[in-house]
Amino acid sequence: MATTKIVTAYAPGTVANMVCGFDILGFALHEPADQMTLSLSDKPGIVIAPDEEYHLPTEPEKNVAGASLIGMMEAWGQPIGFELTMKKMIKPGSGIGSSAASSAGAVVAANHLLGNPFSKEQLVQFAMFGEKVASGVKHADNIAPCIYGGVTLVRSILPLDIISLPSPNLFVSIVHPQIEVRTADARAVLKHTIQLKSAIKQWGNIAGLVAGLMKHDYDLIGRSLEDHIIEPVRSILIPGFDDVKKRCKEAGALGGGISGSGPSIFMLSKQEDTAKQVGAIMADVYTRLGIDYHVYVTTINQQGIRLA
Numbered sequence: 001m002a003t004t005k006i007v008t009a010y011a012p013g014t015v016a017n018m019v020c021g022f023d024i025l026g027f028a029l030h031e032p033a034d035q036m037t038l039s040l041s042d043k044p045g046i047v048i049a050p051d052e053e054y055h056l057p058t059e060p061e062k063n064v065a066g067a068s069l070i071g072m073m074e075a076w077g078q079p080i081g082f083e084l085t086m087k088k089m090i091k092p093g094s095g096i097g098s099s100a101a102s103s104a105g106a107v108v109a110a111n112h113l114l115g116n117p118f119s120k121e122q123l124v125q126f127a128m129f130g131e132k133v134a135s136g137v138k139h140a141d142n143i144a145p146c147i148y149g150g151v152t153l154v155r156s157i158l159p160l161d162i163i164s165l166p167s168p169n170l171f172v173s174i175v176h177p178q179i180e181v182r183t184a185d186a187r188a189v190l191k192h193t194i195q196l197k198s199a200i201k202q203w204g205n206i207a208g209l210v211a212g213l214m215k216h217d218y219d220l221i222g223r224s225l226e227d228h229i230i231e232p233v234r235s236i237l238i239p240g241f242d243d244v245k246k247r248c249k250e251a252g253a254l255g256g257g258i259s260g261s262g263p264s265i266f267m268l269s270k271q272e273d274t275a276k277q278v279g280a281i282m283a284d285v286y287t288r289l290g291i292d293y294h295v296y297v298t299t300i301n302q303q304g305i306r307l308a
Contacts, residue, residue, distance in 0.1 A: 006039040007112050010306045011105030013090045014097035015172070015266050016141040019225045019257040020205040024154045026097075028145040028301035029172060032089045034101040036065070038109040041081030046070070049085040054092055064099045064130030065106035071129040072107050072118070082110060093180035095264035100142030103130025108147060108305045120147050121160055135187065142260065149304030151213060165213045167300045168221065168268075170254070171275035175244065175282035176264040178292035181237050186261030189233055198228045218254060218270055225255030225268070238263045240285045247285070248278045272297075 012033045018025040041047065046060040046069050060066025065084060073080055084106060090098040104127045111118050118126070124147055128138040140162070144152040150167035154160075208224035211217070235241040235258065248267045249255060252274040256267035265282065269275040279295045286293040 004113065006037065007109050008308045009036045009038065009105040009109040010034070010308065011036060011101035011108070011146060012097075012301045012304065013094075014100055014142040014145045014260075015174070016097065016100075016260040017227075017230070017258070018151075018209060019227045019231065019255070020202055020209060021141070021153075022227075022230045023139050023141050025151070025206075025209070026141040026145040026154075027151040027167065028149050028304050029096065029174070029296070030298045030301045031296055032096070033306075034089050034098075034105055035087040036102070036105040036109060037085045038106065038113065039083045040113055041083050044079040044081045046073075046081070047083045049083070051086060051088060054088055056086070056088075056092070062133065063102075064133050065102040066130075067133045068103040068107050068127045068130040069110055071126040072110055072123075075118070075122070075126070076114065080114075082113075091176070094176050095181060095258065095260040095262045096174065096176065097142035097146060097260060099131060099134035100127065100146050103127035103134075104143050104146040105305055106130075109307065112307055121162060123147055124162060125160055137187065145304065147304050150300060150302045153210065165210065166216065167302055168213060168216060168218065170218070170221075170268045170270060170300065171272050172296075172298050172300065173248070173253070173256075173267045173269065173275045173278040173282060174259060174264055174296045174298070175279070175286065176294045176296075177238065177240070177286055178294070179239070179263050181234075181262040186234055186237065189237070190230065191233065194229050201226075201228045221268070222254035225257065227257060231257050234258055234262055238265065239291060240289050241265060244282055244285050247281045251277050251281055253278050 013029045016026040127143045151165040153163040212220035253267040259266045
């Protein structure tokens with residue numbers, strides 16, 4: 001076990017799906033990021049400090065970070081106690097990986113306190129317990145990039161198979177309209193069957209996006225950022241979505257779409273000036289709609305969770 005008994009983790013927001021890669025692709029952001037302080041306790045169990053802003057559950061089994069720690073503690077197999085304090089900078093229901101940041105940040109911090117006995121893949125498996133609490137489904141498209149950093153491909157859940165992909169030197173513009181789209185609700189609107197022609201287009205875009213990342217072909221990345229299955233359904237839950245996407249691409253963005261289950265929208269740009277212009281367009285759309293919003297202009301985080 002490590003000699004330190006307290007550690008602070010900065011767990012970044014993430015963009016999941018990357019438009020066409022539903023539940024399998026994602027990348028980490030430099031901002032926003034949750035701040036989580038975890039300490040070892042002499043008393044076995046998990047104590048979670050109350051969250052004054054979002055009033056998240058303090059019962060470990062109902063809290064995404066607590067559920068993830070429970071999964072780790074069962075694998076550890078020895079009595080252990082943790083005390084957790086979270087400063088949430090990623091609003092729950094934002095679509096930029098709030099539950100994943102809490103889940104992943106908790107287990108990465110705990111692993112450090114225990115002397116790093118678990119691999120990154122195992123940490124993803126533990127954090128998936130938190131995602132199940134949040135959405136009812138164990139998915140890793142936010143957790144994987146949060147822990148690994150950069151861009152990740154979740155080739156399989158059973159067995160878990162995570163592949164780190166080359167990360168493009170692109171700028172990311174994100175608008176978070178201050179409305180909530182719960183992941184469980186966003187999943188509920190999805191169709192259970194799809195047409196073969198739509199699936200073929202989707203497969204082509206996923207392959208094209210991965211090839212674009214591997215070849216650092218930004219134009220191919222832009223052409224591949226199209227979704228024929230999920231986005232047409234989920235976008236109806238996000239006011240202003242079509243306007244944002246159209247105007248941002250006209251301004252020079254490579255492309256983008258819904259971040260995770262929404263309501264946040266992301267766009268990728270080659271140049272910082274373009275990304276800032278895209279951010280201004282996003283702000284203008286939601287100002288005109290009379291919806292509060294927050295805009296981030298950032299880059300892809302190659303490190304993932306940072307410990308201090």
